[in-house]
Amino acid sequence: MKIAVIGGGAAGLTAAGSAKGCSVTVFDHMEKVGKKIYITGKGRCNFTNVCDNQTFLQNIVTNSPFLRSAVSRFTPYDAIDLLENNGCKTKVERGRRAFPLSDKASDVIKALSRYAESNGAVIRLNSKVKDIVRTDNGYTVCTTDGEEHFDRVILCTGGMSYSQTGSDGSAYTIIKRLGHTVVAPTPSLVALLTKENLSAAEGLTLKNVSLRTEKIKPIFGDLMITADGISGPIALTLSAYASREQFPYKAYIDFKPALSADELDARLLRDFGAQLNKQFKNALDLLLPKSIIPFIIEMSGVDGVLPVNSVTKKQRARIVELVKNFELNVIGNEGFNRAVVTCGGVDVKEVFPKTMESRILRGLYFAGETLDVDALTGGYNFHIALATGYVAGSSAAEGHNG
Ligand SMILES: Cc1cc2nc3c(=O)[nH]c(=O)nc-3n(C[C@H](O)[C@H](O)[C@H](O)COP(=O)(O)OP(=O)(O)OC[C@H]3O[C@@H](n4cnc5c(N)ncnc54)[C@H](O)[C@@H]3O)c2cc1C
Structure with a gap:
């Protein structure tokens, strides 16, 4: 034959x-x-x-x-x-x-x-x-x-x-x-492009974070910030599960998946308490990688120079929300050739x-x-x-x- x-x-x-x-x-x-x-x-x-x-x-x-x-x-x-x-x-x-x-x-x-x-x-x-x-x-x-x-x-x-x-x-x-x-x-198993410009944090690898969408439950692992979006293991996995999703769609990073919102708030209170004389913009170093902090500050709407002991409960809640649900608008991917x-x-x-x-x-x-x-x-x-x-x-x- x-x-x-x-x-x-x-x-x-x-x-x-x-x-x-x-x-x-x-x-x-x-x-x-x-x-x-x-x-x-x-x-x-x-x-x-x-x-x-x-x-x-x-x-x-x-x-x-x-x-x-x-x-x-x-x-x-x-x-x-x-x-x-x-x-x-x-x-x-x-x-x-x-x-x-x-x-x-x-x-x-x-x-x-x-x-x-x-x-x-x-x-x-x-x-x-x-x-x-x-x-x-x-x-x-x-x-x-x-x-x-x-x-x-x-x-x-x-x-x-x-x-x-x-x-x-x-x-x-x-x-x-x-x-x-x-x-x-x-394309599947491919880096994702976001509307948000994260290039100031380009090259940063976030360890043990999670990524989800409205439809896809959290994927845990490492994530990389690129010049025009996100890559690394959990971004690739998300790209596979969402490969037939229409762009744009929203994805959410949880920078502290091991902590509940209440635990994170308690952690913030502890961190702020230990750095009473610092300005808010300098008081997140213990919690987050340096290059991510400016994004959180800007999106929180809290004045970065505010003394940390003046940050209100409501403002803290906003920070917790951003750390647990950092919203990204995924507008595309790097295409078949990547x-x-x-x-x-x-x-x-x-x-x-x-x-x-x-x-x-x-x-x-x-x-x-x-x-x-x-x-x-x-x-x-x-x-x-x-x-x-x-x-x-x-x-x-x-x-x-x-
Ligand atoms: C960068 C990269 C890294 C990867 N790493 C891994 C990994 O580590 N582990 C893993 O499991 N998977 C990995 N993959 C995926 C994996 O390599 C593929 O899924 C797998 O090799 C597919 O094999 P295939 O034989 O089906 O197709 P292919 O390897 O694409 O073979 C298709 C063949 O058909 C030929 N062809 C196509 N059209 C015609 C035509 N009209 N006439 C004649 N010939 C034709 C092509 O020349 C080609 O040789 C990776 C893929 C890429 C791109």
């Missing part, structure tokens, strides 16, 4: 290696396979998260139930075995994040390429797939080099983030022509979760980020590409359906 795999990323290479006993051709329009893999995990490639199935599914933001079968069939331990068996030693770090022992993403690319090649897969580089046409007995894959017939096709063309790595969204048109619905792609992952893609209602085969066209399969699935940071997105690639490749080879 002849199988075409479109896209030589994590999903495509895994699918190519898993389609055992078939004649597999991988098409990629870039000059190398796995270009995105080089930049994953800051060049180290956090390729999976060694957690149990339930925890894994909880870290999937979009269409977690669809992935239940794939991630139980191809577990984090299978991901480790796949790499180790193909010459890439691995290690597990804090937060159960797995990396190549060498800290080199290129070793993951080598291992996945070896896996594909060990199955005899032929890799065609610089070969852009322009169309895929259904025929009586399979598919014609039309590339910049010509046309070729295949019995089955596995589409692993990724999303739209970091398009310079090859995932430029060009395949969405082909996917739609084949009769599939593409849920509108939006987004770790794409939310949106092939509608999973049109794909069998146990095989990754299309419910519309038999013999057509999907894997990886091209599907409307996305997860939080921590190795989950890469694992989704490996797991769905494995399921699609082995199912296409076995001729399963449904």
Whole structure:
């Protein structure tokens, strides 16, 4: 059986290696396979998260139930075995994040390429797939080099983030022509832009704060202030949960999530009591990072030069409110070229979760980020590409359906 795999990323290479006993051709329009893999995990490639199935599914933001079968069939331990068996030693770090022992993403690319090649897969580089046409007995894959017939096709063309790595969204048109619905792609795991100009605090990392919106419950962790908004772990997580939210929307920072409003007021009273002769603007140093204080002072409406013992209960309540609910108007994000992952893609209602085969066209399969699935940071997105690639490749080879 002849199988075409479109896209030589994590999903495509895994699918190519898993389609055992078939004649597999991988098409990629870039000059190398796995270009995105080089930049994953800051060049180290956090390729999976060694957690149990339930925890894994909880870290999937979009269409977690669809992935239940794939991630139980191809577990984090299978991901480790796949790499180790193909010459890439691995290690597990804090937060159960797995990396190549060498800290080199290129070793993951080598291992996945070896896996594909060990199955005899032929890799065609610089070969852009322009169309895929259904025929009586399979598919014609039309590339910049010509046309070729295949019995089955596995589409692993990724999303739209970091398009310079090859995932430029060009395949969405082909996917739609084949009769599939593409849920509108939006950037996810991306820094957020705010109307408020926080640039005076640019570079500040706030530890152990929380971030929420009206709809999204508080997310705890670290937050970074950028020149034009917010970034860092909890901003990225918020961007994932809010990726289909219309801009603008309001987000709220709680600078002291461990303290209730009453406890914070008591803390303020204590701090002010210990600094009786100071001006208000100089009396918040014990509570907040220096570069945040001017924002709180300005927004509180309290005169900064007021002696701290003159700050009234009402004014204190306003300060407490600002520290617990610092309002930001989120007006956008940094876009696909700075987004770790794409939310949106092939509608999973049109794909069998146990095989990754299309419910519309038999013999057509999907894997990886091209599907409307996305997860939080921590190795989950890469694992989704490996797991769905494995399921699609082995199912296409076995001729399963449904
Ligand atoms: C900066 C960054 C860091 C990341 N870090 C991590 C991390 O540490 N851990 C983690 O879990 N996830 C991480 N991710 C996400 C993760 O890398 C991806 O979700 C995953 O690699 C997607 O794999 P894929 O095979 O589905 O798609 P891709 O890797 O995007 O592969 C798609 C392939 O299809 C090819 N292609 C597209 N269209 C065509 C066409 N028409 N014809 C021919 N070829 C085509 C492309 O050239 C590309 O090679 C990161 C992403 C980015 C951008």
